[in-house]
Amino acid sequence: MTRYALTRLALLLLGLLVASVLIFVTLRVLPGDVAQLIAGTQATPGQVAALREGLGLDLPLWEQYLSWIGGVLTGDLGSSMLTGTPVASELLQKAQVTVPLGLMSLGIAIVFAVPLGVLSAILRRRAGGTLMSVGTQALAAVPVVWAGMMLVIVFAVWLGWLPAQGFPRTGWTTPWQAIRSLLLPAITIGIVEGAMLLRFVRSATLQAIGQDYVRTAAAKGLTRSQALLRHGLPNVALSVITVLGLQVAGIIVGAVVIEQLFTLPGIGRMLVADVGSRDLVKVQGELLVLTGFVLIVGFAVDLLHRVLDPRQREAS
Structure with missing residues (x-):
């Protein structure tokens, strides 16, 4: 029974890892610019670029994913991009x-x-x-x-x-x-x-x-x-x-x-x-x-x- 439970637990953790990758990648390929949405239609390209850098959206996807999943492993799911609320x-x-x-x-x-x-x-x-x-x-x-x-x-x-x-x-x-x-x-x-x-x-x-x-x-x-x-x-x-x-x-x-x-x-x-x-x-x-x-x-x-x-x- 113990061996079976450990095997199922390993599959659970693997499933969570795969799910996290799929969720992260799927959301990043959706159309639209989050920085532009937050900055508003009156923002200049420079302001949008600065906001994108502040949000970490200018980093490579793999760095963004590792930063997010590292926080998840410590119980931190991040903060809202719009309100800053955890x-x-x-x-x-x-x-x-x-x-x-x-x-x-x-x-x-x-x-x-x-x-x-x-x-x-x-x-x-x-x-x-x-x-x-x-x-x-x-x-x-x-x-x-x-x-x-x-x-x-x-x-x-x-x-x-x-x-x-x-x-x-x-x-x-x-x-x-x-x-x-x-x-x-x-x-x-x-x-x-x-x-x-x-x-x-x-x-x-x-x-x-x-x-x-x-x-x-x-x-x-x-x-x-x-x-x-x-x-x-x-x-x-x-x-x-x-x-x-x-x-x-x-x-x-x-x-x-x-x-x-x-x-x-x-x-x-x-x-x-x-x-x-x-x-x-x-x-x-x-x-x-x-x-x-x-x-x-x-x-x-x-x-x-x-x-x-x-x-x-x-x-x-």
Whole structure:
């Protein structure tokens, strides 16, 4: 197990290194001059050149990359080219919105998908199971923006139960207001991601129903549903854990879109604004943190799968 963990850790670090190079190079080949944007249209060529030198943009790309990655290794993601604010401090501030939003979305997706997916598989030959399957197919095809707009119309405009936009200025010092402001966005992401997870849970459950150990348990006196719940679902859970790790990326992408729709001051909204203003240092720091988070989740899922699945431990 230790050797496996060290191997996965090495791959994680290699993935982060490759991601940092790709992020850095991709941002540098985008059209536009950051120095010209900061200096304004009235600046002279000499002023733009001086600003470019002050920002270090006149250095070779490899020197710029080594300077940036050296700071990252010490916990310094740099400072904003426009405001001079440390990127790490802004990320920590915005994470107070994005992280709870992601956790709430993931929780809603699990609560929505797992029981309904199992039930849909058990009722596969009945009208209820067919109806859930068709409904899930339709829901999985719904764009997250459209789903968010529909939820706003119903729960914010018509019923007035939840706020349509914004996050309290007092932040988490007023926890109930903060939770209420995140509830609609989290439901939006959770239902859309949960629909895709539900389809996988249903498929994995159907596969478990046909396994010999489930049929054997049923032959010993258990009903098919009891045999599935006692012996089939543990194996389904292993597959679901893997898919949940992959869905973290979908939740992050959904958060970028939803934070725009609900005007939430999170990392996603900050990232979109920084891309528009060409604040390269902030953008590359934000993208590296988000990429690293996805890779770390994948690393954790691999280790958890290894711990929970005895077949993998025996194979090593």
